[in-house]
């Protein structure tokens with residue numbers, strides 16, 4: 001099994017490192033053809049507007065939804081914006097892989113980055129993990145078939161549907177492998 005990491009911009013290198021640490025081969029995805037070798041895809045944090053432009057330029061904006069018909073996709077931070085169906089406060093055109101709405105840069109300027117311990121419900125087992133939020137979005141609505149894996153002060157921060165995971169924080173920035181392992185297990189189930 002190989003998992004692709006969208007490697008156009010943003011924090012892709014750390015995701016590749018984390019995958020390596022849990023014994024999974026990660027592939028840097030820079031063009032649509034690279035998806036042929038992957039059974040899952042991580043869309044990292046970065047700048048959602050820039051990521052959309054770059055994806056459109058090289059054909060990944062069409063190729064990723066096609067890939068997601070068969071294989072799971074995990075969006076973190078800007079990646080969570082990209083997998084959403086609706087961005088409330090910015091003219092960003094998301095991929096629409098999951099029926100959620102998001103608000104970009106939802107936590108204001110003074111506290112636009114922070115680290116906090118949160119509880120995530122992975123396969124019914126609550127676990128405490130450290131979550132890093134960097135100019136994070138907020139998930140403002142979830143549709144049918146979307147489950148909540150974690151909340152922080154009432155805000156949804158980690159959600160899941162049949163073939164998509166979205167986290168508003170950066171699991172690649174902490175050493176704890178739980179979140180990446182959870183995605184890998186989701187990919188394994190589809191093999």
Ligand code: GLN
Pocket residue numbers: 044045046047048049076077078079081104105134135136137
């Ligand atoms: N603020 C960025 C955006 O809206 C996301 C930040 C991040 O990915 N760390 O695209």
